[in-house]
Amino acid sequence: MITKEDRERVAGWFAGRLPKQWQSAPAEITIDREEITVRLTIPDVDLPKDASDAARAEARVGRAKAFREETRKQRMEIAREAEHRYDAKVSWGLALGDHTELWTHIAAPVMTRLRQPQRMVLDTLVDAGVARSRADALAWCVRLVGQHEDDWLVELREAMASVADVRAKGPATR
Structure with missing residues (x-):
């Protein structure tokens, strides 16, 4: 992180x-x-x-x-x-x-495991011509979430940064 x-x-x-x-x-x-x-x-x-x-x-x-x-x-x-x-x-x-x-x-390539319902979402986007491949469809989905949930994602990143700061101030682990 x-x-x-x-x-x-x-x-x-x-x-x-x-x-x-x-x-x-x-x-x-x-x-x-x-x-x-x-x-x-x-x-x-x-x-x-x-x-x-x-x-x-x-x-x-x-x-x-x-x-x-x-x-x-x-x-x-x-x-x-x-x-x-x-x-x-x-x-x-x-x-x-x-x-x-x-x-x-x-x-950057990202490996993920998807169950059939999620794969069907990607395949629908490919079949409809929204994306050229499952990888493009997944990237499209991620962009869409990023556009519509930007404030929430910013808040989440800030919270994660705060947790990392607290961990860094804590005792060292072996």
Whole structure:
């Protein structure tokens, strides 16, 4: 389990390592067992106030593409350092205005055992064309739960972090 202290250490390292000019807000760092995702926020595009929503959306896509290309070499160097330091893959993302992107993020395999009723749910999603495979169907289900239960999941993660902190303060086990 990743502790609050682990998250703070990683976030602190990136806060010190990332160039200030890459950020109009502190980087958002998300960590799990396999991956560290660094989402940068850069200033929004500068367009006339009467620019259409379509023009603004396309300008944001173009700016994100340019930022990705302009920073690639330095991001790869920072990722290599962090991967060596924390033994986890580093992925990158970007936010500007209401546009967000994730780059180079991993899709980690997860083994699970499902009983027939749960497999039938996945098979229904595949048969209906919602997903290409059971794995895609399961990922779709997880995304759906995450969207609809976000507040509950945040509360659960905070509770788990509190338990980890209390355990860390307790007596050492052999």
